[in-house]
Amino acid sequence: MDGGGIKSFMPLNVTLVFQSKSQRFVRVGLAVPLFSTVSKLREMVAEEGKISPDQVILVELNQSGFQCSFSDDEDLNSIAEGDNIYAFQAPLSFRRGSSSRVSGCPQSLPSSPNSAEPEGQRLVHNGAMSSEFLHHGGGGRILLLICNLAGTGQQAVRFGPPLLMREDRAMSWEQLQQCILGKMRYLMRREAQASGSLFQVRVVGGSSLCSYLSSQDRWPLYHPAVDRALQFGGPGGPVHVKLVVEWDLTTKEGLFGNIQEEVVEDAESVRLKQQLHQQQHSCTLNECFQLYTKEEQVPLDEGKDGL
Numbered sequence: 001m002d003g004g005g006i007k008s009f010m011p012l013n014v015t016l017v018f019q020s021k022s023q024r025f026v027r028v029g030l031a032v033p034l035f036s037t038v039s040k041l042r043e044m045v046a047e048e049g050k051i052s053p054d055q056v057i058l059v060e061l062n063q064s065g066f067q068c069s070f071s072d073d074e075d076l077n078s079i080a081e082g083d084n085i086y087a088f089q090a091p092l093s094f095r096r097g098s099s100s101r102v103s104g105c106p107q108s109l110p111s112s113p114n115s116a117e118p119e120g121q122r123l124v125h126n127g128a129m130s131s132e133f134l135h136h137g138g139g140g141r142i143l144l145l146i147c148n149l150a151g152t153g154q155q156a157v158r159f160g161p162p163l164l165m166r167e168d169r170a171m172s173w174e175q176l177q178q179c180i181l182g183k184m185r186y187l188m189r190r191e192a193q194a195s196g197s198l199f200q201v202r203v204v205g206g207s208s209l210c211s212y213l214s215s216q217d218r219w220p221l222y223h224p225a226v227d228r229a230l231q232f233g234g235p236g237g238p239v240h241v242k243l244v245v246e247w248d249l250t251t252k253e254g255l256f257g258n259i260q261e262e263v264v265e266d267a268e269s270v271r272l273k274q275q276l277h278q279q280q281h282s283c284t285l286n287e288c289f290q291l292y293t294k295e296e297q298v299p300l301d302e303g304k305d306g307l
Contacts, residue, residue, distance in 0.1 A: 008034045010081055011273045012041075015264055016049045017088045023161060025264040029273025032076055039072035041079075042236055045087045048269070057088040057145065057237045063158050063261075065147050066204045066242045071234025088164050094143055094238040141166050142221070142230065143240040146180065148199075150252040159252065160187055161262035169222060173215040176201070180245060184256075192255045199251070204242035205229055213243075 009031040018024040028048050032041050038058065046053040060067035062084045070079070079085065146163040149156040163183050167176070181194055188194070203211040203225035213220040221241075229241040 010034055010076070012079065012081060012085065013270060013273065014045055014085045014087050016045065017086060017162070017164065018049065019089050019164060025161070025262050026267055027264050027270055028267045029269040029271070031273065034076065036076050037072060038070045038074045038076060039236055041076060042072060049087070049089065051089055052092065055090045055092060055238065057090055057240055059086050059088070059145065059242070060084060061086045061147060061162060064156065065149055065158055065244045066145065069233065069240070069242065072236030073234060086162065088145065090143055090164065090238040090240070091166065094166070141168050143238055145240050145242045146245060148245045148247060150247050150249055152246070156246065158261060159256065159259055160184060167221070170219050171221065172218065173213070173220050176220060187259055188255050189257050194255060198247070200246045202244045202246060203229060204244060
């Protein structure tokens, strides 16, 4: 029996986040090849959104916040059909190999109005020279993916839409807080007054105890956890840093009320994907073996009995 046959696919919903004057969330249904890599998914998402694959940031995002970003060399079987996958459209200037030190930010990704380019080389808060300064001689702008959580620990729940921001690393804690509030102001209750220290900010990845930005640091975005996120991202998609903004329930309710998550519109392809899911798909013999067979491990005791 030969290995020819019909190629098998996995139906997958992906939420595209387009950057215009206001973010737009569109869920699309894709049929991705079972035996492929994330690079193929990135290409399919880019084609669906009519953007360059170099602009696509692929992440898993659920009610507890960001889970991970996906690199092109990862197998697609690392993604399950029910995972909440988001594809963010980044500015063209943040494609790998492009310089992020450009002027003229799009309106959808404003830089802090109070932040300025640093003059010369500056020291990081812990006295070490930042890798960004060593390589570029200045602060530069970085992409920040941000989601908001209300509550603490395992009980924390995401609220509001995720945000994509382009900001200067050489900004103070106050400027960072104002940038985040500025992007969320349209969600606030009309009578809400925001003042003082409102939230904590955690860098996703690494030890949770060592990943919180400090309001006492002169430039919190030069935290070592931010450096790690910028240096160790895998291939494919723009380099970025995922931040979780943690609010206590009282502050969140006072400023935003009971808002939940973003409003997502479904494209026609989602309905087609549901139809695809209901159909029977055949695998080739080789594909079935790859999916469902494992090397048998003989227990040690059984091995001894058989000697």
